[in-house]
Amino acid sequence: MILVVEQILNGAQFGLTLFLLAAGLTLIFGIMGVVHLAHGSLYMLGAYAGAMVMTMTSSFLLAILAALSFSFILGLAIEYLMMRRLCARDHLVHVLATFGLVLFFNGLVAFGVGRAPVFMNGPQELNGFVLIMQDLPYPLYRLVVMGVGLVVALLLWWMMAHTRLGMLIRAGSLQREMVAALGVNIDQLFLIVFALGALLAGLAGVMIGPIRSVQIGMGEQVLILTFVVIVVGGIGSIRGAFIGALLVGMSDTLGRAFAPSLLKLWLSHSQADAMGSALSSILVYVVMAIVLIVRPRGLCPIEE
Amino acid sequence: MRFKTLLMAGAALAAFSAPSFAEVKIGFITTLSTPGGYLGEDARDGFLLAVEEEGGKLGGVPVKVLVEDDQLKPANGKQIAEKWLESEKVKLFTGVIFSNVALAVAPTILEAGGIYVSPNAGPSQYAGKGCDKNYYVTSWQNDTLHESAGALANKLGYKRMVLLAPNYPAGKDALTGFKRMFRGEVVEEMYTNLDQTDFAAEIARVRAAKPDAVFQFHPGGQGIAFLKQWAQSGLKDQIPMVVASPSLEQKIVASVGDAALGIKGTSHWNGDLDNETNKAFVKAFVSKYHREPTVYASQGYDDAKLIGAGLKGAGETLDNEAFRKAMLKADVKLTRGSFAFNNNQHPIEDWYEIGAVKDADGKVSLHSFGKVLEHQADAYASACELK
Numbered sequence: 183m184i185l186v187v188e189q190i191l192n193g194a195q196f197g198l199t200l201f202l203l204a205a206g207l208t209l210i211f212g213i214m215g216v217v218h219l220a221h222g223s224l225y226m227l228g229a230y231a232g233a234m235v236m237t238m239t240s241s242f243l244l245a246i247l248a249a250l251s252f253s254f255i256l257g258l259a260i261e262y263l264m265m266r267r268l269c270a271r272d273h274l275v276h277v278l279a280t281f282g283l284v285l286f287f288n289g290l291v292a293f294g295v296g297r298a299p300v301f302m303n304g305p306q307e308l309n310g311f312v313l314i315m316q317d318l319p320y321p322l323y324r325l326v327v328m329g330v331g332l333v334v335a336l337l338l339w340w341m342m343a344h345t346r347l348g349m350l351i352r353a354g355s356l357q358r359e360m361v362a363a364l365g366v367n368i369d370q371l372f373l374i375v376f377a378l379g380a381l382l383a384g385l386a387g388v389m390i391g392p393i394r395s396v397q398i399g400m401g402e403q404v405l406i407l408t409f410v411v412i413v414v415g416g417i418g419s420i421r422g423a424f425i426g427a428l429l430v431g432m433s434d435t436l437g438r439a440f441a442p443s444l445l446k447l448w449l450s451h452s453q454a455d456a457m458g459s460a461l462s463s464i465l466v467y468v469v470m471a472i473v474l475i476v477r478p479r480g481l482c483p484i485e486e
Numbered sequence: 487m488r489f490k491t492l493l494m495a496g497a498a499l500a501a502f503s504a505p506s507f508a509e510v511k512i513g514f515i516t517t518l519s520t521p522g523g524y525l526g527e528d529a530r531d532g533f534l535l536a537v538e539e540e541g542g543k544l545g546g547v548p549v550k551v552l553v554e555d556d557q558l559k560p561a562n563g564k565q566i567a568e569k570w571l572e573s574e575k576v577k578l579f580t581g582v583i584f585s586n587v588a589l590a591v592a593p594t595i596l597e598a599g600g601i602y603v604s605p606n607a608g609p610s611q612y613a614g615k616g617c618d619k620n621y622y623v624t625s626w627q628n629d630t631l632h633e634s635a636g637a638l639a640n641k642l643g644y645k646r647m648v649l650l651a652p653n654y655p656a657g658k659d660a661l662t663g664f665k666r667m668f669r670g671e672v673v674e675e676m677y678t679n680l681d682q683t684d685f686a687a688e689i690a691r692v693r694a695a696k697p698d699a700v701f702q703f704h705p706g707g708q709g710i711a712f713l714k715q716w717a718q719s720g721l722k723d724q725i726p727m728v729v730a731s732p733s734l735e736q737k738i739v740a741s742v743g744d745a746a747l748g749i750k751g752t753s754h755w756n757g758d759l760d761n762e763t764n765k766a767f768v769k770a771f772v773s774k775y776h777r778e779p780t781v782y783a784s785q786g787y788d789d790a791k792l793i794g795a796g797l798k799g800a801g802e803t804l805d806n807e808a809f810r811k812a813m814l815k816a817d818v819k820l821t822r823g824s825f826a827f828n829n830n831q832h833p834i835e836d837w838y839e840i841g842a843v844k845d846a847d848g849k850v851s852l853h854s855f856g857k858v859l860e861h862q863a864d865a866y867a868s869a870c871e872l873k
Contacts, residue, residue: 184694185690185691185694188690188693189687189690192684192686192687192690193687195686196684196686199684288519292519292523296524296777297518297523297524297527298524298737298740298741298777299521299524299706299707299710299737299738299741300741301740301741301742301743302741303743303744304718309718311720319720321718321719321720323718324686324718392714392718393684393711393714393715393718394683394684394707394710394711394714395521395683395706395707395708395710395711395714395741396741397521397706397707397710397741398519398520398521398523399520399521399707400521400683400707403521403681403683404683406681435684435686435687436687438678438679438682438687438688439687439688439690439691442676451675452675455674455675455676455677456653456658456677458677459653459676459677459678459679460653462679463653463679
């Protein structure tokens with residue numbers, strides 16, 4: 183029982199961190215129509231910026247601020263210098279250009295910081311545990327990461343539903359020409375969306391830094407799952423990204439947690455251990471396939 | 487001014503036309519990009535340090551080291567080997583870090599009559615029946631790494647253990663190696679995915695299984711993530727952890743800090759091993775590259791020294807038999823101290839207990855604490871027909 187509760191928490195936490203990445207990507211992909219492979223690089227650079235400021239100042243708040251401002255400015259620069267010119271071209275061009283960026287940023291980090299993973303600790307105050315149930319201490323930092331994910335989800339929902347910017351973003355994604363004809367500066371709108379996505383990626387990076395390894399290539403590792411999330415959720419939809427992220431996070435974690443013990447009902451121990459691991463690694467893709475069969479445009483497609 | 491330029495041009499020309507027939511080309515295929523890139527970088531830098539110390543020679547023979555990145559892809563490694571065999575007439579190769587790449591590179595070289603010396607990867611395929619007289623490993627046979635961790639677990643008196651490793655060949659070898667030596671009961675084996683970065687689910691399962699200790703094999707970034715999350719889960723102070731060298735090396739310790747304290751590891755090398763060669767190596771490495779050497783750097787350095795021993799016997803002509811005869815004597819001083827080649831041309835060496843220690847100014851570094859295994863050979867040597 184305790185194990186089930188703990189694993190559900192783990193799944194939710196993994197899902198919410200995926201959401202931070204997916205929210206930005208789904209906006210960029212859904213609204214600008216840009217395939218943005220370098221989203222993972224912004225996540226990596228956010229983590230590096232955070233790790234460095236954390237080491238220098240040992241203040242986690244400053245680290246978050248540094249990561250946010252760095253990735254935001256970088257997002258502005260990438261959109262203004264590159265994406266703006268490529269937006270109207272087809273997806274292959276986006277893939278080539280952003281993949282180039284991935285290689286460039288990986289090279290840049292190798293050159294500037296070195297290839298070895300860098301040190302990043304969480305804030306000292308958040309090192310403890312919270313006793314969620316009898317015999318179930320849960321790391322406080324992971325709860326904070328979950329909290330940040332939830333707050334970001336709420337803020338994004340509010341922005342999309344209740345602000346002028348959100349209205350323009352929704353309108354711009356469906357009727358780009360019409361919105362432009364009404365006198366809205368579409369270029370500026372896209373610039374904001376792209377930089378906002380970059381900011382969220384940077385936030386994900388700095389929040390994850392204390393839990394995972396801050397190193398070159400960390401972005402590419404999570405990018406595939408992030409794409410799964412936005413495809414499952416429905417491209418361009420924040421609500422979809424939220425539901426998709428939780429679904430992917432849960433199925434991945436619960437699969438790894440329980441598949442081996444379930445298989446042990448039928449198989450020998452060592453077979454079940456190996457099979458369980460293999461099964462859980464494809465589970466996410468099975469879920470994606472089922473969702474796409476039932477709802478080909480994802481769980482929460484944006485309405486035309 | 488013009489005279490100076492002319493002089494320089496002359497010098498450059500002279501460098502170009504210097505007799506090149508006397509130097510032996512060494513092909514160093516290694517992993518420099520991807521998250522595993524720092525392993526290859528250190529191996530390369532250790533290797534080049536040894537070459538530089540001898541003034542561009544190894545074992546008295548002038549060498550030219552070609553380096554290229556295999557990007558951790560077997561096909562790339564194989565392609566580089568083919569290219570150098572063809573166009574550069576390279577005969578002597580080394581450098582590969584990862585076993586899957588080594589298994590693609592080595593056959594290509596051996597079939598072409600070349601020599602391959604591995605500074606890190608020691609897959610079982612080449613240690614037993616498949617051993618080859620032109621194939622040498624200067625680091626370890628993969629299983630031995632984890633056998634040493636099993637021996638340490640016995641020594642520490644652990645009876646019930648949970649084992650974790652990624653679900654790929656080297657991960658399975660790790661658990662096999664550990665179990666070969668470990669005499670207690672294995673409560674549960676958990677396989678993680680190779681691209682996994684969040685281990686909360688597995689850590690919760692370990693908590694539920696309540697073992698005496700855990701053994702885990704997660705090299706590089708995965709190991710860093712695992713150690714951080716292990717410390718955050720609070721289990722670090724309740725359940726001891728035993729690991730082998732790749733999951734507790736200098737870079738991992740530098741990147742997790744306090745989370746490494748209390749973890750028990752094994753290695754055949756450490757920066758504090760008390761011998762003259764090692765002291766000089768660490769000093770030279772730090773002064774040249776401005777960073778602490780890792781176990782991979784020491785392996786690159788030792789690899790170069792052993793190749794030097796072979797070249798001393800073979801000379802510039804690089805006759806395979808003469809090279810083998812001199813190489814197998816291994817008559818050089820290495821950073822890890824005791825070393826000999828077994829009949830399968832894999833190492834017989836000592837294994838030490840290592841662990842992270844925090845010094846007075848708060849810096850966490852690896853220390854060694856005596857031998858776990860002495861003159862340890864690998865489990866496959868008896869199946870090898872070489873003498």
